[in-house]
Amino acid sequence: MTKFNIFSGFALDSEIQTEVRFPETKIYELIQRLVNYNEECLEFLLNFLALKVQKPFFKPPLILTWCATKKGCGKGTFKLFLEKLFSCNENILISYNKIGQFTSNFNSELETCLFLVLEEVSANKKNSLKEFSGLLKDISSMTELLIEKKGIDRKVVPFYGSVLVFSNELCVVQVTSDNRRIVAFEVNNEKCNDTQFFQEIYKELDDLQIMKSAWNFFLDRDVTTWDFRKIPQTELLARLQRCSENVTVKFARWYFKDRSHTDILVNESGRCLSLVTGSCMG
Structure with a gap:
């Protein structure tokens, strides 16, 4: 059977001229706030994104987690940034806000996924994410996925999707004492629901030169010696371990x-x- 590569490539991976310095943008400030200006966490997150840009076919077995956050801190805006940064002719970001979507057998949308975002995760409802911690760990590390469409035979495809968990509650994931997958970021909430701050970010997200500067920033970042196994030991991670x-x-x-x-x-x-x-x- 003949197979064709119909991937268009990433939109920002093209000849677009820009003089913008990405670290001077509001988007970069948002990323800093999403790690509470923690240098170790910032380096980890930037390296993770750089690796995704440079080697989208490589999947580090990690679960990036933002929990116990306040509403309006910028998680959704960060998700939008990822969609625009990796924009192409495929749906590279899949977002679930119900646990039933995550556990469903019909999962064909994951075939082209680079980011699997679990939003509004709750610890209190029945069938919470903690009850499916085994599935969560499996999908964070698996490089092949059994895809099933309604009425079509199942097939195995490569799977490059990295898992991101967003929640305003605390105990939403199971974290063992020998944790090797979950990265828990603490958030700076000073700009929560700050209309002017986020309007400036949305304006930058629509600016082609600024987004190109972000692409260049991650493309040129040296991650050859980065060890994704060295997970930042935050206080939030310790709290999650105690809760588990x-x-x-x-x-x-x-x-x-x-x-x-x-x-x-x-x-x-x-x-x-x-x-x-x-x-x-x-």
């Missing part, structure tokens, strides 16, 4: 760490000599 612990681990932490040191007395051999509630001879 089972009851036994939480009790052990409370008993041996969070309580005052005067409650437990241990000798040099490691034997517990006394407790507030009694004595321990073992």
Whole structure:
């Protein structure tokens, strides 16, 4: 069977002249705010986007997470930026706001996906994303996907989609102590619902020279030595890990760490000599 490459290429990957410096734009400021001006997180996010621009066929097994945010902080605007940055003749960004869409067997829209965005994720509703943590981890790392259209035989296709999670709630994803996938970004909320700030960003998103400067910025960024496995250790990530612990681990932490040191007395051999509630001879 003959196969044809019908991919048009990215619209911004063309001969467009620009003198704009992307780090001086409002879009860049938005990216800074979406990592709360944390330099480590900023470098990580910029490198991630640069890798996507330079090697869209390479998929780092990561889940970029923005949770416990305020409404109007710019998550949706950032999603729009990604759509415009990677604009082409295919639908490269798929957005789900219902868990049923994410778990559906009919998933043909993911065939050309570069970004899979899970929006309005909730921790309280039945069938929350935490209940499908296994599926979330699988889809974040798989490089092939079984595509199924209604009335058409299933087929296996390459899958390059990176997962982004947006939520205003906290405990929306399961994060283990040995986490290797989830990146949790904290957000600066000073510009939340700031009409003037976001109007300036939308104006830049429609400016071809500014968007070309963004493309050039990520295209020229050196990511040859970037290790995506070195996930930024933010306080938000630590909170998510604590929220994900089972009851036994939480009790052990409370008993041996969070309580005052005067409650437990241990000798040099490691034997517990006394407790507030009694004595321990073992």
